[in-house]
Amino acid sequence: MSSTDLKAKWLENYKTAPAQLEKMGKINGLISAFNANVDAVIKVSGEGIQKLVVDNNLNIDSILKDGERSIRTNEDAIRGFLNCFKNGIAEEWLIEDVNVFEWLNKNVGYDKMQMGGQGGIVANVMAICGVKQVYVHCASAPKEQGQLFLDLPNLVTTNAHGELEQAFTVNRAGENALIHWIIEFDKGDQLSINGETFTCPKANRFIATYDPLNFKLHVDENFDKRMSNKDINPEYIILSGYQMLHEELADGTRGADRIDESKEMIARWRKSCPDNLLHLEVASTQDKVVRKHLIDSLVESVDSLGFNERELIDILEVIGEDELAAKCEAKTNSSNLFEGMLKIYEYTKCPRMQLHMFGLYVTLQEKGFKVTPLQNRDGMQLAATVAAAKAGTGAINTKDVLMWAKDHKVSDVGLGELEALSEKVKELLGENDLMSTGTFTDEKFEVIAVPTILIDKPVTLVGMGDTISSISLVGAR
Ligand code: GLC
Numbered sequence: 001m002s003s004t005d006l007k008a009k010w011l012e013n014y015k016t017a018p019a020q021l022e023k024m025g026k027i028n029g030l031i032s033a034f035n036a037n038v039d040a041v042i043k044v045s046g047e048g049i050q051k052l053v054v055d056n057n058l059n060i061d062s063i064l065k066d067g068e069r070s071i072r073t074n075e076d077a078i079r080g081f082l083n084c085f086k087n088g089i090a091e092e093w094l095i096e097d098v099n100v101f102e103w104l105n106k107n108v109g110y111d112k113m114q115m116g117g118q119g120g121i122v123a124n125v126m127a128i129c130g131v132k133q134v135y136v137h138c139a140s141a142p143k144e145q146g147q148l149f150l151d152l153p154n155l156v157t158t159n160a161h162g163e164l165e166q167a168f169t170v171n172r173a174g175e176n177a178l179i180h181w182i183i184e185f186d187k188g189d190q191l192s193i194n195g196e197t198f199t200c201p202k203a204n205r206f207i208a209t210y211d212p213l214n215f216k217l218h219v220d221e222n223f224d225k226r227m228s229n230k231d232i233n234p235e236y237i238i239l240s241g242y243q244m245l246h247e248e249l250a251d252g253t254r255g256a257d258r259i260d261e262s263k264e265m266i267a268r269w270r271k272s273c274p275d276n277l278l279h280l281e282v283a284s285t286q287d288k289v290v291r292k293h294l295i296d297s298l299v300e301s302v303d304s305l306g307f308n309e310r311e312l313i314d315i316l317e318v319i320g321e322d323e324l325a326a327k328c329e330a331k332t333n334s335s336n337l338f339e340g341m342l343k344i345y346e347y348t349k350c351p352r353m354q355l356h357m358f359g360l361y362v363t364l365q366e367k368g369f370k371v372t373p374l375q376n377r378d379g380m381q382l383a384a385t386v387a388a389a390k391a392g393t394g395a396i397n398t399k400d401v402l403m404w405a406k407d408h409k410v411s412d413v414g415l416g417e418l419e420a421l422s423e424k425v426k427e428l429l430g431e432n433d434l435m436s437t438g439t440f441t442d443e444k445f446e447v448i449a450v451p452t453i454l455i456d457k458p459v460t461l462v463g464m465g466d467t468i469s470s471i472s473l474v475g476a477r
Helices: 003-024 046-055 060-064 074-087 098-107 118-128 221-227 255-270 288-301 309-318 322-330 334-348 373-393 412-428 464-474
Strands: 030-033 037-043 091-095 112-116 134-136 155-158 164-166 179-185 190-193 196-199 204-210 236-239 277-281 304-308 352-357 360-366 439-441 445-451
Touching: 003 373, 003 412, 030 118, 046 074, 046 190, 060 074, 060 190, 074 091, 074 098, 074 179, 074 190, 074 196, 074 204, 091 098, 098 179, 098 204, 112 118, 118 134, 118 155, 118 236, 118 464, 134 221, 155 221, 221 255, 236 255, 236 464, 255 288, 277 288, 277 464, 288 309, 288 334, 304 309, 304 464, 309 322, 309 334, 309 352, 322 334, 334 352, 334 360, 334 412, 352 464, 360 373, 360 412, 360 464, 373 439, 373 445, 373 464, 412 445
Parallel strands: 030 134, 030 236, 037 179, 091 204, 134 155, 236 277, 277 304, 304 352
Antiparallel strands: 037 112, 155 164, 179 204, 190 196, 352 360, 360 445, 439 445
């Protein structure tokens, strides 16, 4: 089939998106836990950062040296920024000293605040897509946090008295806002330090995160109690936030113990709706001990995993697949990444997993999984449509914008990746028609692949992965 014909075929496949969105309104309950935070977004210039370095007399050698990806000094914050700026990449480093947090607050500031954290972002997306009751966990919920939730009656959290209240109005006064700086920079901008000039190759962002509560996966006890009640009926539970844990936490306890405790807690939440679906959004987990424990211990109880290409490679690294990880790193394409997914399936036996990469989403699941291949495809198409609306308009805060991209055609990049995947599936599993149907089944597996709509000049990319994973699953009906 020619590329024009394929695009016409996929435009036809995508036509189910509005109907899938309607179906999300039939879902009674969904829990999104654990991490909601405040994203303080600021656009900086190379010149501004240069001035910051000079005015504060920062130590140049400490800024230019290689080192750990964490922030203990003011210089570390600039070092992390420079690393992203000069390579045009996105990274998130954790601020481990409150003094650096205060210094950034005073000297860098922010332009605007928006909802941050996978848990918070997913909750807003699910609520605007019409899920009847969305329960969102907040480690901290002062007014600054509450107001970042959409003003919708179907989006609730626990207030200071332990009662469920609309998240938008909740004000657990006395709790501190948890701030993540999203420091954005432009392509082509320049920064000179010590006579050396760095030119930024690609617009991107550096995230500097100060979040003592989510760092230890702090759980609001009231929320835990409430979610264990019979009336909650969570048909879906979407988990994230483990990525901020460390092997050893500031108070001397172990990250792995926090994971195990949460596992027991979630088992209690699941009781009121035994055939719920539990999804884990892997996210970028820097600490390898924590990452391994997640894969070895938490994943055995989850039904569905979500990751991007980087996070997939990170998983391969901790399951003894270093060689394949290196291959995926050298050539990050759907063909290598699919081999990676098969290895992750073999290792974890997780019945469903989804990769979202640039231009293509791929789901690999056990044959006969309770969400059919076609339902998955419909969910993934809905996700791609809404993600394109987010990229194209900057925000999906109102229902009318969700279908903004519904008549857009899928991208050439996506069709290219789909072709590479189809070849790989042919080599490993057998003949297939993934190019036009997006689905393949054999005795063991179901593979679902959807080329996505790409927006030329995206207004925003923060939270894209969270949006895609959650809609792909919850919209698959
Ligand atoms: C990470 C960041 C958070 C951001 C989110 C988007 O969790 O810490 O600030 O909102 O990623 O996915």
